[in-house]
Amino acid sequence: MSEPKIAQKSPYPVKVEAGKSYFWCACGQSANQPFCDGSHKGSGFTPVKFDAAESKTVYFCGCKHSKNPPFCDGTHAKL
Numbered sequence: 001m002s003e004p005k006i007a008q009k010s011p012y013p014v015k016v017e018a019g020k021s022y023f024w025c026a027c028g029q030s031a032n033q034p035f036c037d038g039s040h041k042g043s044g045f046t047p048v049k050f051d052a053a054e055s056k057t058v059y060f061c062g063c064k065h066s067k068n069p070p071f072c073d074g075t076h077a078k079l
Contacts, residue, residue: 002043002044004026004027004028004045004064004065005027005028005064006062006063006065006076006079007025007028007030007034007062007063008062008063008076009063009076009077009079010062010072010076011059011060011061011062011072011076012033012034012059012061013057013058013059014058014059014060015055015056016050016055016056016058017052018052018054019052020052021049021050021051021052022049022050022051022052022070023035023036023047023050024036024047024048024050024060024061024070025037025039025040026040026045026047026048026064026069027039027043027045027064033062034060034061034062034070035047048069048070058071059072060072061073061075061076062076063075063076063079065079
């Protein structure tokens with residue numbers, strides 16, 4: 001499998017709603033960052049599902065290299 005495309009070198013702050021599911025783009029190709037739009041098809045990448053337990057701001061990884069997907073872990077600072 002190839003490396004994911006870096007969508008941006010900073011996290012995406014998103015206000016999530018309790019009880020909703022979100023699908024984080026792992027490949028970096030989606031036009032709907034940080035969420036999946038199906039652009040990964042045939043690439044070997046799959047989106048990561050996140051179920052929001054509470055309504056709050058979540059910081060989704062933008063560089064696609066986090067060791068804790070779908071969340072930002074600061075890896076973008078080393079890229």
